[in-house]
Amino acid sequence: MTQETAPTRNPQFAVATDGGLDAFEGLHNAVPVAPFSVNFGDRSYRTDEISREDLFKELQTNPQHPTSSQPTPQEWADAVRAAAGADAVEPEGTPPQVLAVTISAGLSGSRNAADQARSVLDGIDVRLHDSGTLSAAQAFQVHAAQTAALRGESLETALEWVRAVQQETELYFTIETLEYLRRGGRIGRVQATLGGLLNLKPVITVDKATGTYTNVSRARSYKGGIEAVGQQVTRTYGEGTPLRVGLLYGTVREDTDALLEQLKGRHPIVWSGAVGINPVLNVHTGPRALGVAAAPGKWPWERDTP
Template identity: 70%
Template sequence: MSAPRPPQFAVVTDGGMDAFADLNNAVPVAPFGLTFGSVSYRMHDLTREQLYQELQTNPAHPTSSQPTLQDWSEALREVGTAGAAQVLALTISQGLSGSINAAQQVLGLYPALDVTLHDSRTLSAAQAFQVHAAATAAARGESLETALAWVRAVAEETELYFTIETLDYLRRGGRIGRVQATLGGLLNLKPVITVEDGIYTTVARGRSYRGGLEALATQVTRRYGEGTPLRLGLLYGSVPADADELLAMIEQRHPVVWAGKAGVNPVLNVHTGPRACGVAAAPGAWPWER
């Protein structure tokens, strides 16, 4: 058996990703920021439990901010110090954040690094799937070109859907996208939201929060066809059991070949509101395992 090839490139990402312990998501992250009034945090400095406490007690509505130039600089410095010459940087959708623009601005500070920027055109668990593809290629000694092919294949077949208890947080944060228009005045309905053309849009709706979960599970089946084996990256907000309930609904219609669960990170949770549930779904095995 031949020895594994050393990595030819390194992978970095930003705070748009919700990492999964079972995926290759342990890469340097340029974090987002979160501000309550005059107090600011880096996303990893605030736990989800602390966030929910702040949302209940702090009169100031939180605002989020894209990674700063320093945040991206530190992420690139970390991989440069580790000896990488090529870097693949995957970012949250440009339609939802200016993170990729901040990354572009710092590239001149690292002339020794050959950095390729890739807009994931999504976020959260779907971004984690793309990072997993890139990091897996790196760990196997594959080329950057192969990694990008794997990332694009994963992006093409992966859908991200989520539902939320209230639209207030998306509206206040200015991330309402096409959701407001598609729901019209029926704001008591619970939307099933996806990312289309880089921004949020509604694809289904339920008449209650549980109805939203059921509509979400139905949307997964509508996309992939009943009986199709699936990989699932499940997401939860303030109620972890929501992810278990959603998984059970999907398992009634699909064999699940892999499922992981992750809490929505505090910065993304600010936009969804505390109670939210979602899933990144994709069919069968990973593209490189077929």
Template identity: 70%
Template sequence: MNAGSAAPFTVVTDGGLDVYPTLLNDVPVAPFSVTFGSTSYRMTEITRETLYRELQTNPAHPTSAQPTPQDWLVALQTAGTPEVLAVTISAGLSGSHNAADQARQLLGPGGPRVTLHDSGTLSAAQAFQVHAAVTAAQRGLSVGQAQEWLRAVHQETELYFTIETLEYLRRGGRIGRVQATLGGLLNLKPVVTVDHATGTYTNVGRARSYRGAIQALTEQVTRRYGEGTPLRVALLFGDHPEDADQALALLTARHPVVWSDRTGVNPVLSVHVGPRALGVAAAPGAWPWDR
């Protein structure tokens, strides 16, 4: 469901978002792009399956690129409302927020009034914030009220992920070569989160096997919220959907899960984590506006 012209403002986001069918995530998107050698695809032009095949067969490692100011301009101009709330991937992880700011300046006096909001996160946790913003718009509330909800959702939501191999992070320059080599030799699988203060990745655990890392990831969720706390759980998977089943089963054994949904990691984010990955965004109980 789109924010629509009847709402006081439109929500727009970028390709850092992973979309959940049961959340209000159907909004205009400024897309990221993926480049293999001399061939570039917008994230809407390449399927996850094609990307995984390319990752495993193409000698050129892909690079990803943030939306350009022009990409943002197109997304902002589709709004059709006097105000736009643009929710971006963490500025600590991408220059998308800066590109959105440039686009805002290009709009000129005839364009909508644009408020930029740095989500401080990405993926499933960004999906929670987009859902909050669209909910506010649909209820006829102000951009200011929406931002209060966004901050509340960010504060209580944690995003954790693990990956089968460090190779794709190494190839993409996201971790040092030595660290990747050591991790590979010891067969260690990291558990990574997004630091709330910096909006950047930080390692919070590791395991000796991928299955062990899924277990460690879910235990991290329980440590954060306390066993027995009701949770909302958004699951992410790469080319093995059953990883999400395993994680949900582990969480359900320790928490009442009041809402859950799953989606595949989008093609651009998959460039960095590789084909096999698992992510969980978790938050306690009901949404802030339903309490």
């Protein structure tokens, strides 16, 4: 299902983001990315250098638990320059503007790296926006920003749309095992809420106040976890509310089909897309995982349209 937008006009700004993004073909997510890296001991792969299949193979065979690394300031500078379309800017010219949408600062130091990159980006006006989230929910915000750019809207209008999408979108996911979150040191409040009972399948979200993971529900089986994700979406928005949903999967694509069918039984689905979780994020979820970013009704810029 594709997302339509108004005809492209002369953009007033450009958009860049980081490897916290899970990009959807049906959204305007094709923007320059400051990549994360996944590390197995002394071997390191950037987001675009390792496939999901190769990652799963490494997880099964490599005795070393992988870690992830945020983009460097230089990698952010490269992404911003690519977005601006200029390695140099004429002194007399108007500096190009770039809106950099980052993964939650509560989950990564990427925003700080983007801020540091400004020191080597003379001649480019960089505005930072902390998405407060990641993955498909970050993709929704990038879509809002890029839609504004393609329509020739101002950067300030883009930020209004992005912030509206940020407030109305929730991200929920469940995982087959908490072991990968535990090994990566990101289990935090999730573990505390579960009381250390690692056999339970959590439904995890990103707390809007802190930008960190927290548990909102639990189930006794992975299948039950998928059902609990769908139930949480309905509790949040109310049965019958039209939804936009960005679905995420690890090793089993059919998990998203099960969730979408469940949601269709309670909501009109006005947009949906599905994508495999990117390798760097999969390091923390483990191979089998299921997630969804959900938001109600039309996009903010469509609401005044009959």
